Amino acid sequence: MGRKLLTEHINVEGIDTLEVYRKHGGYRSVEKAIKTMTPEEVVEEVKKSGLRGRGGAGFPTGMKWSFLAKPEGVPRYLVCNADESEPGTFKDRQLMSKLPHLLIEGMITSSYALGANTSYIYIRGELLYVLRILEKAIAEAYAAGYLGKNILGSGYDLDLYLHPGGGAYICGEETALLESLEGKRGNPRNKPPFPAVQGLYARPTVVNNVESIAAIPVIVNEGGDEYAKIGIGRSTGTKLISACGHLNKPGIYEIELGLPVEEFIYSDEYCGGIWKGRELKAVVAGGSSVPILPKELILKTAAGENRLMTYESLSDGGFVTGTMLGSGGFIAMDETTCIVRNTWNFSRFYHHESCGQCSPCREGTGWLEKVLHRLEYGHGRMEDIDLLVSVAKQIEGNTICPLGEAAAWPVAAAVRHFREEFEWHVTNAKEAVQPGAVFPGKAVLV
Amino acid sequence: MAKITFDGIEVEVPDGTTILNAARQIGGSIVPPAMCYYTPLKGSGGKCRACLVRVAAGSAKDPRPMPKLVASCVTPVQDGMIVENTTSEQVMDVRKGIVEMLLINHPLDCPVCDQAGECDLQNFAYEHGVSTTRYVEERRTFEKIDIGPLIQLHMTRCILCYRCVYTADQLTDKRVHGVLGRGDAAEIGTYIENIIDNDFSGNVIDVCPVGALTDKTFRFKQRVWFTKPVNAHRDCENEKCGGRVVLWYKGKDVLRVTARKDEYGEVKEWICNTCRFDKKETADWTIEGPAHIDRSSVISANHYELPVVNPQVIADLPESSVRDLEQNPPMKLGN
Numbered sequence: 147m148g149r150k151l152l153t154e155h156i157n158v159e160g161i162d163t164l165e166v167y168r169k170h171g172g173y174r175s176v177e178k179a180i181k182t183m184t185p186e187e188v189v190e191e192v193k194k195s196g197l198r199g200r201g202g203a204g205f206p207t208g209m210k211w212s213f214l215a216k217p218e219g220v221p222r223y224l225v226c227n228a229d230e231s232e233p234g235t236f237k238d239r240q241l242m243s244k245l246p247h248l249l250i251e252g253m254i255t256s257s258y259a260l261g262a263n264t265s266y267i268y269i270r271g272e273l274l275y276v277l278r279i280l281e282k283a284i285a286e287a288y289a290a291g292y293l294g295k296n297i298l299g300s301g302y303d304l305d306l307y308l309h310p311g312g313g314a315y316i317c318g319e320e321t322a323l324l325e326s327l328e329g330k331r332g333n334p335r336n337k338p339p340f341p342a343v344q345g346l347y348a349r350p351t352v353v354n355n356v357e358s359i360a361a362i363p364v365i366v367n368e369g370g371d372e373y374a375k376i377g378i379g380r381s382t383g384t385k386l387i388s389a390c391g392h393l394n395k396p397g398i399y400e401i402e403l404g405l406p407v408e409e410f411i412y413s414d415e416y417c418g419g420i421w422k423g424r425e426l427k428a429v430v431a432g433g434s435s436v437p438i439l440p441k442e443l444i445l446k447t448a449a450g451e452n453r454l455m456t457y458e459s460l461s462d463g464g465f466v467t468g469t470m471l472g473s474g475g476f477i478a479m480d481e482t483t484c485i486v487r488n489t490w491n492f493s494r495f496y497h498h499e500s501c502g503q504c505s506p507c508r509e510g511t512g513w514l515e516k517v518l519h520r521l522e523y524g525h526g527r528m529e530d531i532d533l534l535v536s537v538a539k540q541i542e543g544n545t546i547c548p549l550g551e552a553a554a555w556p557v558a559a560a561v562r563h564f565r566e567e568f569e570w571h572v573t574n575a576k577e578a579v580q581p582g583a584v585f586p587g588k589a590v591l592v
Numbered sequence: 593m594a595k596i597t598f599d600g601i602e603v604e605v606p607d608g609t610t611i612l613n614a615a616r617q618i619g620g621s622i623v624p625p626a627m628c629y630y631t632p633l634k635g636s637g638g639k640c641r642a643c644l645v646r647v648a649a650g651s652a653k654d655p656r657p658m659p660k661l662v663a664s665c666v667t668p669v670q671d672g673m674i675v676e677n678t679t680s681e682q683v684m685d686v687r688k689g690i691v692e693m694l695l696i697n698h699p700l701d702c703p704v705c706d707q708a709g710e711c712d713l714q715n716f717a718y719e720h721g722v723s724t725t726r727y728v729e730e731r732r733t734f735e736k737i738d739i740g741p742l743i744q745l746h747m748t749r750c751i752l753c754y755r756c757v758y759t760a761d762q763l764t765d766k767r768v769h770g771v772l773g774r775g776d777a778a779e780i781g782t783y784i785e786n787i788i789d790n791d792f793s794g795n796v797i798d799v800c801p802v803g804a805l806t807d808k809t810f811r812f813k814q815r816v817w818f819t820k821p822v823n824a825h826r827d828c829e830n831e832k833c834g835g836r837v838v839l840w841y842k843g844k845d846v847l848r849v850t851a852r853k854d855e856y857g858e859v860k861e862w863i864c865n866t867c868r869f870d871k872k873e874t875a876d877w878t879i880e881g882p883a884h885i886d887r888s889s890v891i892s893a894n895h896y897e898l899p900v901v902n903p904q905v906i907a908d909l910p911e912s913s914v915r916d917l918e919q920n921p922p923m924k925l926g927n
Contacts, residue, residue: 314774331771336638336666502752502771502778504639509693512776516729533726540689543660544641 148402148415149376151364151384152357156244162279164286167247175363176292179255180300183366188259192362194370196382201227201318201355202433202473203548204457213342214260215350223351224262225327226253226359228269228276229311229318232552233434233495234475237386237398238356242269243276245360246283250306252359254292255366257304260352264305268323271313280308315499319547320353322501333503334547355473357386378404381456385474392426392480394418407431407453407460408445411478424480428563431460432472434492435552437559438485439469465559484584486571489560490518496553507550510541514557521568524575531568535561594671598622599679611664611675612643616856622678623856625687625716627694627801628753629665631858636758637665640751642690642716646683649674661686684720691721694751697732697776698802705749707803709816712857713751732776739769740787742808742869743797747779750804756780756796763832763862764790780804791830794868798851798859809869810848816840819847821885824877826867833864838883839874846872852883 160166167173179188193208214222226249230238242249249267257265269277284306287293295303309327311317317326321335324346345351361383365373374382381403387410390396395418401410410416411426420426429444430436447453448467453460461468479488497515502508514537517530538554545551561568567585571578578585595604598615599622605614613631615623624645629637637643643665647658652672661683664675677683694713702708734747752771757780760767768788772781782788788796796805819840828835840848849868851859871877 316774336663338668497775500775502773502775503754504641505690505693505751506641508752508776508778509696513693513696513727513729520729536726540686540693544644544686544689546638546663 148400148405149384150400151373151376152241152245152248152360152386153398153400162244162246162283164247164283164290167245171367172247173251173290173292175255175366176251176258177298179258179366180298180302185259185261188255188366191365191370192259195361195365195373196370196377196380197358197361197365197373198381198457199355200357200361200385200473202232202435202470204471207354207358210342210354211260211352213340214352215343216261217350221264221347221349222260222262223346223349224253224257224260224265225320225323225346225351225353226265226267226356227318227320227323227353228267228273228356229315229323230356230473231270231272231313231315231318232473232475233492234390234430234477235388235433235473236390237388237474239270239273239276240388240398241356241360241386242273243279246280247287248360248363249280249356250283250287250292252362253306254287254297254304255362256352256354256359257306258302259362262352263303264307266307266309266327266346268309268311268317268327270317271310274310277308277310284308314501315495316501316547316549319549322547323353324351333501334549336546376402378454378456379458381458381471385455385471387455387474387476389417389476389478391476391478392421392424392483393478394421401455403454403456405455407455410455410476417478420478420480422480424482426478427481427483428479428485430469430475430477430479430556432470433475434477434495434556435548436470436472437465437468437555438489438563439467439559440563443467443563444469465555466562469559482582482584484522485560485564485567486518486522486578489557490515490522492556493518493553496549500549500553504544504546504550506541507545507553510537510550511553513537514541514553518557521571522579524571524579526568526572526575528569528572530572531561531565534558534568594669594673596669596671596673596675598675599677605669607668609669610637611645611647611662611667611669611673612637614669615664615675615677624664624677625712625720626665626856627712627716627751628755630755630758630799631856632862633755633758633762633799636753636755638663640690640694640753642687642694642720644683644686644690646676646680647673648676687720688722691717692725692727695721695725696727697748698751699731699748705803706744706806706811707749707800710857711803712801734779737781738785738787739782740789740793742794742865743788744806744808744811745780746804746806749802750780751802752778752780753801755799755801756805759796759799760788760790760793763792763795766790791864791866792832792862794865795851795859795862798853801857807848807868809872810840813847814840814842818842821883823852823880823883825880826871826877828864828867830864830866832862833867834861835863835867836861837863837867837877839877839879844874846874 155170189211197207198204316322317332319334322332326332341351384400387399412419426441428440430438448463457471460471493515497511500507500511520526538558541550542554570585624643627640627642644661645664649655651670737745739745768786769782797807819842822839824839825836837849839846851863
């Protein structure tokens with residue numbers, strides 16, 4: 147059994163109330179940090195822990211915190227990015243609805259470390275029920291003196307605000323989130339300046355994912371060194387994985403980083419294998435924006451070693467034979483999955499969610515979707531396959547924010563690993579458009 | 593001050609200058625194109641991605657190259673930075689892609705478009721694009737939208753550069769238009785139906801890089817290259833208006849009044865609607881003399897002047913060009 151650092155008490159009755167949460171060791175990190183540690187010491191522990199951002203990019207959290215500009219007399223902000231909405235990623239929402247006080251505790255400890263007196267949780271508008279749960283929990287925390295003026299008599303003040311977004315995927319991009327939080331249209335900003343220098347209201351700001359912030363209490367309680375002992379190499383600690391698709395036991399699992407992918411898919415402790423006794427065909431390991439990998443490559447690296455659930459192992463081989471851990475949105479597809487249809491479906495999402503601010507993304511995402519739509523519905527041409535790769539390349543790296551890459555990578559990877567299937571959709575168009583039609587051959591590895 | 597190398601040419605610029613503006617100090621054809629950036633408009637730039645360049649060395653302190661191409665219009669220079677624009681194959685390749693993307697929905701109706709001859713996209717496509725497209729899907733079209741008696745909005749031609757939105761935001765106190773929708777469904781709109789009628793609304797025509805916003809009082813009266821631009825000024829009653837304009841003549845008639853622009857098509861001073869739309873008699877104005885038209889406009893393509901280059905800065909100018917420049921130094925019309 148892997149250790150559960152965040153979700154140990156997730157199924158305890160009433161854990162969403164302050165009383166029960168405290169009975170299970172809640173808010174210890176606030177007491178410890180505020181009463182016995184300086185903000186710098188907290189930052190140091192986070193650095194030692196090796197915690198990497200759990201929102202997808204995997205940037206070291208402690209380092210991100212240390213970049214925060216600290217001019218005198220200027221407010222600083224901590225913003226929690228709770229705008230989770232990538233297809234396949236649904237772990238933050240569960241964490242917040244079941245353990246709202248864990249997030250609040252993390253927010254208080256992190257805000258103290260960063261010297262922020264005002265913090266925000268920017269939550270996706272559709273998650274109204276989670277918003278209600280958090281609202282209640284925040285009120286409880288205020289009443290108990292964990293929030294507000296002079297927290298625990300320490301002289302430290304913190305106000306925590308919940309801000310529902312309008313339900314746009316782009317608002318999960320940190321600068322678009324800040325624009326939206328400021329009341330503007332959620333368009334990403336040009337960088338530099340980075341939020342650490344000029345973020346919310348042009349003040350130094352740290353934007354962290356829900357899961358990253360939820361890990362802070364554990365790090366403060368146990369110490370950064372202890373946290374760093376879990377995991378492998380630069381992938382320390384535990385990670386929530388939201389597993390979905392053709393699995394016997396889809397769900398949200400907290401794993402210790404370093405777990406073999408094969409074990410995650412097939413062991414009974416986790417996903418319990420592929421449903422209906424079918425074969426695994428492909429996996430999207432880190433949310434729909436990361437490159438898809440066929441079974442052979444998701445289980446083993448190019449060197450033939452076991453692929454592990456770590457930032458490094460999953461990205462081994464770059465984007466030719468590797469992928470990314472991303473936000474941990476693990477989508478498994480069995481042998482009956484049509485990769486063309488799946489790629490079109492992902493593409494449809496990114497086309498719909500592009501903010502339209504920069505030209506390659508605005509025009510390119512639509513172009514990709516239309517070509518994929520044609521291929522899926524039997525009107526594709528052979529040259530469309532290379533066209534997809536070329537258009538994806540025109541988008542990738544040339545946009546203001548990473549949504550361009552998120553739209554381009556899945557398409558480029560699908561063609562890279564399943565080109566034969568795309569060709570079959572052109573040459574056997576009549577057959578391919580039948581409901582449930584699936585490419586009869588085996589995917590050819592590069 | 594920061595010293596940077598742009599396409600092999602060294603230039604020293606004040607700290608905080610953007611790469612694009614550093615390149616503009618060198619001038620000539622190495623300057624990256626800009627469709628959305630507009631110096632007088634705060635916050636503009638970074639959207640069209642036409643000006644992407646490769647930063648081969650970030651700075652003297654940290655000489656690592658930047659991992660992605662950067663938008664030169666919004667990226668400040670660092671001392672010791674090395675930038676590749678025309679010398680980078682990757683940049684040239686990407687630019688072709690950007691032209692292709694921008695032309696997906698922009699109709700190629702230059703023969704009937706009022707902006708022909710003054711269109712940034714036309715120039716950009718001519719310099720960096722290819723003559724064919726791989727796009728075979730249905731293109732987006734729009735119903736005509738009435739936004740008042742002075743300005744014609746043609747959404748089909750809009751490339752969503754946001755310049756007109758910034759103009760309205762920064763020049764007037766009652767903005768009625770903005771960007772509605774998102775992705776390739778985004779459009780410039782006046783939310784429900786509204787008329788753009790403030791004193792400085794005409795400036796959105798000047799900043800529009802394509803033919804999406806045109807002057808209703810001039811449309812279809814003449815092609816711009818058949819008109820004669822003349823600098824003129826008047827004492828304008830409007831405090832914010834400089835009253836310095838260009839009158840576009842056909843024979844004795846003033847067909848159009850615009851603000852004066854620099855060689856990159858950026859207005860030097862905003863003008864009010866009275867100057868632009870109501871003063872179309874020569875008697876209204878004090879004439880200064882012929883206006884100078886720069887760069888790649890169709891008007892200058894008639895070779896009234898030699899290309900704008902700076903032989904002192906561009907060391908490796910071909911010998912023939914240097915000789916040509918010595919024999920025929922650039923002269924201004926009207927001098």
